[in-house]
Amino acid sequence: MWANSGTPTDAWFYNESTASRAHLAVSATTSDIKQAATNMTHGINNCGFAEGTFGVRSVFKGNTGKFANLTSSAKCSSKFPDGQNTMSFGPFDSSHPNTLAVTCFAWKTDSNGTEAMVEADTYIGSNRHMVDKFPSHCTNSFDLQSTMTHEFGHAFGMDHETSGTHEVMYPFESPCALRRHLGGGDWSGMAGLYP
Numbered sequence: 001m002w003a004n005s006g007t008p009t010d011a012w013f014y015n016e017s018t019a020s021r022a023h024l025a026v027s028a029t030t031s032d033i034k035q036a037a038t039n040m041t042h043g044i045n046n047c048g049f050a051e052g053t054f055g056v057r058s059v060f061k062g063n064t065g066k067f068a069n070l071t072s073s074a075k076c077s078s079k080f081p082d083g084q085n086t087m088s089f090g091p092f093d094s095s096h097p098n099t100l101a102v103t104c105f106a107w108k109t110d111s112n113g114t115e116a117m118v119e120a121d122t123y124i125g126s127n128r129h130m131v132d133k134f135p136s137h138c139t140n141s142f143d144l145q146s147t148m149t150h151e152f153g154h155a156f157g158m159d160h161e162t163s164g165t166h167e168v169m170y171p172f173e174s175p176c177a178l179r180r181h182l183g184g185g186d187w188s189g190m191a192g193l194y195p
Helices: 016-022 026-041 144-155 184-193
Strands: 009-014 057-063 085-090 101-109 115-125
Touching: 009 026, 009 115, 009 144, 016 026, 016 085, 026 057, 026 144, 101 144, 115 144, 144 184
Parallel strands: 009 057, 009 085, 085 115
Antiparallel strands: 101 115
């Protein structure tokens, strides 16, 4: 869970210049990433659960010249943490042929022994056929908003949910499939962390 001084908040930046690495438009990627954060913090779901009740929020702080501090081999770099939550696109190397995105996060423990998230960077695969809208004859494209909803789940302290492929936090994403809205396990996890 994010450090609490009032409502726990993930204030994040996006390096807009990196959208071109994935051959995507800045406006479309920014919109998808912002909506992904909303999907998670508001508990957007198709299950009939209450939405907008979680005690957490996400704030987009704008463009940045910084890059997510992760490497092409999906590891936190030596520069992490640097005091800023950053999203950026970059290529994954051949050691991670199926990785779409990775989030690196840092925790701190307060004097009461309570853990809190203090930073999360997300590196989005620019060489993973990420799209904001599927082509009419989709065969090997991945939905950016679905991917980023999953990564925001990690940024908010969620682990993988393996009860079914309908869960946002399921560890694998199929090409040409949408999974933007929380499943029952996702919703229960967020409700437990942020009542």
